Amino acid sequence: MARDPQGALIALNRFGLGARGGAASDFSSAASDPRGFVKAELFRPNVALLDLPGLQTTPELAKAFFEFQAQQDRERAAAPKVADAMASASPDNKPPQANMESPEAAKMDAAKPDAPINDAKPATQPNAVSGTVMSPDAAKPNAVPAKEPPQPLNIIQKTFRAEALARLQRANIAESGFVERLVAFWSNHFCISANKAGLERMWCGSFEREAIRPHVLGRFGDMLKAVEQHPAMIFFLDNQQSMGPASRAGINRGKGINENLAREIMELHTLGVGGGYSQEDVTSLARIITGWTFSGRNGRLGPPGHFAFVPNFHEPGAHGLLGKTYSEEGLAQGEAALADIARHPSTAKFIAIKFARHFVADDPSPALVTNLENVFRKTDGDLKAMTLALVDSEEAWRAPMTKLRMPYEFLVASGRLIARMPEEPLRYLGGLNTLGQPLWTPPGPNGFPDTNAAWAAPENMKLRLDISANIATRVGDAFDPRALLDVVAGEAASTETRQTIERAESKQQAMALLLMSPEFQRR
DSSP: OOOOHHHHHHIIIIISSOOOOTTOOHHHHHHHOHHHHHHHGGGSTTTTOOOOTTOOOHHHHHHHHHHHHHHHHHHHHHHHHHHHHHHHHSTTOOOOOOOTTSHHHHHHHHTSOOOOOOSSOOSOEEOTTTOOEEOTTTTSTTOOOOOOOOOOOOHHHHHHHHHHHHHHHHHHHOSSOHHHHHHHHHHHHTOOOTTSOHHHHHHHHHHIIIIIGGGTTSBHHHHHHHHHTSHHHHHHTTGGGOOOTTSHHHHHHTOOOOOHHHHHIIIIISSOTTSSOOHHHHHHHHHHTTTEEEOOTTOTTSSTTOEEEOGGGSOOSOEEETTEEEOOOTHHHHHHHHHHHHTOHHHHHHHHHHHHHHHTOSSOOHHHHHHHHHHHHHTTSBHHHHHHHHHHOSHHHHSOSOOBOOHHHHHHHHHHHTTOOOSSSHHHHHHHHHHTOOTTOOSSTTOSOOSHHHHOSHHHHHHHHHHHHHHHHHHTTSSOHHHHHHHHHGGGSOHHHHHHHHTOSSHHHHHHHHHTSHHHHBO
């Protein structure tokens, strides 16, 4: 088979996470058979699973979180007694200074996301009064500034960083990265947010590992059920607060339904806006899934962190939804409704459009969308079949590479290029915060946007250039950017890009230009 350099570039960028540097020969492998290179990952057993030592299940994390909360409560209760004793023992009877490591401070810190990491810290800083630039040591001549000792990480921070590192390392070593792209796509489609609360922050990684990864090459209906019954999704959209107005709990407590989960299932997860449902359908689905919750710290519904169905919360009786009546009892009623929504024609169309938009073009051709939609419907939502149909489509290989890599894809591709396995996640987390795509923290339940307009604004490109320059500074003279261009794009690299890199004044400048080139930024 003749070499296909342009096909290799599409295989690596449009479908994958970019070529790996070092000893890998990804571009050559892709050029010899672009479609085969992309498909290869799809047939590896358990390729999407991420079961590593140290990563805990959702119930295990719930147990750890509730123990952490209990410890905070004990320390908070003891704090006034300690303060009174210290005040009594003080010679001048003055209250002690506030302890920045107090339980209150720790609790506040526990809710904070990881702060952006700026690798290039300036040697000087502006004077707050005059605006002039001064040295950090200027306030105290000949004095060495005292360094604050690093504060120990709490269980929430440790868990989030461990999950982030596992995801980044998997993306770094994957051959083409196509399956990891699929994981990221579906995780964004069925998104939750680490900013919801400390418990949700701990659950972001386990949610993806348990509800998304096992199903990215399986059936959509199975993924939908796993997602909507996962404690992280229930907690994110407050379904644990939902009670049927006519249920025993609803009558006794005077509470009613919460429509958040039902609305997002229909609007964002399946049918889509304009998918043929009404407000009455949303309310009906909300009634159908009353009682879907998870066991909490008191363990009354079972071990903490497990999905639970509470009959006393469930709205009794038959319910109509999308023209069909569901007379099943209890949990089975909601599961039957979800299975039918997963097979609805509007769901097939909505998923096909999003899938094609992500991988091919902001405005994919109607023919491509129709093809994916038909495969989805004929195979009962077989996501592997739909994915193969995408790879086999001619448009996926002919469409111009006009889409910009999302920040996560850009940063991962940069790490793969320099063949540097992440040993800690903070640089990546900081870069994602800076570029507007903080990990597992979308701006809303509709996830991060997937169009060029969201990422290609001038200020965003300036931030990418800053990060590219920062990476170039860190790697120094360790790489020849001209050789790396061959790793990235081979013979598909344009004459303009080659000349621009060759004319750079230094290797660092050439590296930054390579990372900002169309061959690297576009998919």
